[in-house]
Amino acid sequence: MQTTETRRLRSLARTAPARPLLSVEDRAGEWVVHTAGELYEKVIATADFLRAVGLGPGRYTVIALPNGEGLVRALLASWAVGCTPMVLPQQATAFERQVLSADLGEAFTGAFSLGERELAAALGSDAVRSAPRPAPPGPEPETAWYLPTGGTTGLPGLSSVTPGPSAVLSGVRQLMRAAGWSPGAVQLSTGPLSHAAPLMMCMAGIGGGAHVVMPRRLDPGSLKSAVRRYSPTWCHLTPHQMALIDANQALWDDLCASLCGVLHMSAPCPEDVKRRWITRLSGERLYETYSCTQLVGATFCDGVEWLAHPGTVGRPLPSNEVLVADEVGRALPPGEVGEVFMRSEWTRGLGDSGPHRLRGHGDGYLGVGDCGYTDDAGYLYLTGRLDDVVLVGGANVNTREVESVLLAHPRVSEVVVVQRPEPLMGSVLHAVVVPDDPAHPPTVATLQKFCDGRISAYKIPVTADFVDALPRSHAGKVERFWRA
Known part of the structure; x- marks a missing residue:
């Protein structure tokens, strides 16, 4: 049995082997293009390597690599043999790794480190072949990945995302389609893949057949090189990245010329930045979503809706629900501020406690400590976090x-x-x-x-x-x- 993402990649490799799937800017500023055929064979060779060293269903890999083909390949190969990857920032120190993995115990200490040396060994000798071949059999892992979370609001840790990668990425692609993405998109990827949103968007894009373009770093030089060479049609940005681009007129002009859709999330967007992007790009091409690393649920809106409901982060996506509750757990009516909980088809059945670092409300509702309120039309507005409250x-x-x-x-x-x-x-x-x-x-x-x-x-x-x-x-x- 192959994972859905492996089957997707193999299908692309068989029908359009020369199709570019991933272009990465290297340390020298040169662009390296990875086609569907090349990427698939490298993934399968790496999966064979993992099986040869004894990895299989129920095991874990630790991946601490820079953005690029190696990280993407490590993820896909881990899933192909049934392993759950634990993705760490490349620059994490030994102490930071210890803090991040403190709650995982033997699962982390017994995980296989899949780094640059192992990836190179996987491609040694005759490992990579010229024709697509079946992936090694193995069930898909039940947990898609572990990612760092909590570092900005408390003690950081590695949090799991359940269900498996196919279900997660299928849902992400639905969200991306609603935000103007298509399988033929040229998708600009600007964030570190050790964070939830950049990772999900990148992997969903590759599995969906988009051409993902990955600059080496977030600066005007790298971005201009990517934009002028590939003319991206879709991207995911943080509000901070939006503000940086907003301040660079030449970069903005180049980017705006080709973009069909922009999805932003990860932090509150300053109103003045949001309004300028809507004015320049149009409300029909700018989208916003609110979610969290653990994917307990999501809201969504476009710029037209936002102008009608300024400050909103949107309404719940289909199969998602939002509940605003007071300090004793009672549901609050529109207009009253309380703690925000969400539930979706993914979180039902997890129980009140939910996965790591989530707050349970009951009946499948989970939260991350955000506060806010809804309006009469069901749009959600965030006002802060529980840990933003200081006693003076x-x-x-x-x-x-x-x-x-x-x-x-x-x-x-x-x-x-x-x-x-x-x-x-x-x-x-x-x-x-x-x-x-x-x-x-x-x-x-x-x-x-x-x-x-x-x-x-x-x-x-x-x-x-x-x-x-x-x-x-x-x-x-x-x-x-x-x-x-």
């Missing part, structure tokens, strides 16, 4: 509320608000600010005066740091930790 002198303060006020100041480009210990109050608020002009940042007093009258006095930051940039993860999310 006995009163709860949502740091996202304070950030939204500070962001309205004309001299503030970006900001994160955190708590700072204080002997009398217990905690006070501290702002980490990226000014629009680093040479002339606003003063703390100026920001405090701006907040006065807009939020209550106890919510106004007492101190501030002014920095050139906020720390971000490789997926573009702000790392919300700061020692004040």
Whole structure:
């Protein structure tokens, strides 16, 4: 038995072996094209290698590789022999690996490390042949992969995604189609594959027959090279990436000329950035989805819907449901803020506790600690996270509320608000600010005066740091930790 993704790849290799499936920019800035026929045979050779070293159903592989053919091949070969891959950031230190794998125990320590040396060995001698051959038999793993999560809001760990890869990627392709993707797309892949959204979109695109184009890094030079050479028609972006492209007119002009669809997710999108993208690209070509690494559910909307419901992250996709509940678990009506839970066809049957690092509500509803509300039409709006709430002198303060006020100041480009210990109050608020002009940042007093009258006095930051940039993860999310 072959996995669905392996069968898809073999079908492409047999019917269109010269079709480009993956183009990667190497360290020298040159582009390397991998066709369907080449990629399939390398995947099968790697699967044969894994079987030869004793791997099979129920085993795990650890993959810590840079974006590129090797990482894609390692994933597909792992699935082909029934293994579940654990995907780590390439640059993860020994300590970071220990933290990420702390909850997995023997599953991690007994996993097979599938790195560059092993991938090279798999292609040695006569391993790669000229004609597509059947994949080695083996059941598909029940868990698609383990990925890092939680690093921006708490202690990070590796979280599983269930069900298996075929079901997950089939659902992802449905979402991508709704956002303007098609099997003939030239798909720009800009994020690290050790993060959920870039990984899902990349693997779903390859299995669906798209040509995935992968720049070496997210900078104007690499992006311009990819855009001018391949004219991508579809891409997934984070709001941070959207802001970077938005600030580069030449890059934007090149990209806009060919794009038929853009899907963004992974973090809240600033309203001004969202509106400029809608104006330039049109609401019919810009889409947004809200989900999480563990795929408990998803919402979706296009730019036209967003303009009618500003600030929304969309309505639940088919077979998905959203529940907003208060602190004792009671469902809240539209307009009232509470904790957001979702359920989908994938999460039914997981039980109240759900997989790793999820909060259970009951009856299949699961959450990741986000807060928000729905409107009368069923559109969801996010207001922050449970762990964004800071106790200041006995009163709860949502740091996202304070950030939204500070962001309205004309001299503030970006900001994160955190708590700072204080002997009398217990905690006070501290702002980490990226000014629009680093040479002339606003003063703390100026920001405090701006907040006065807009939020209550106890919510106004007492101190501030002014920095050139906020720390971000490789997926573009702000790392919300700061020692004040």
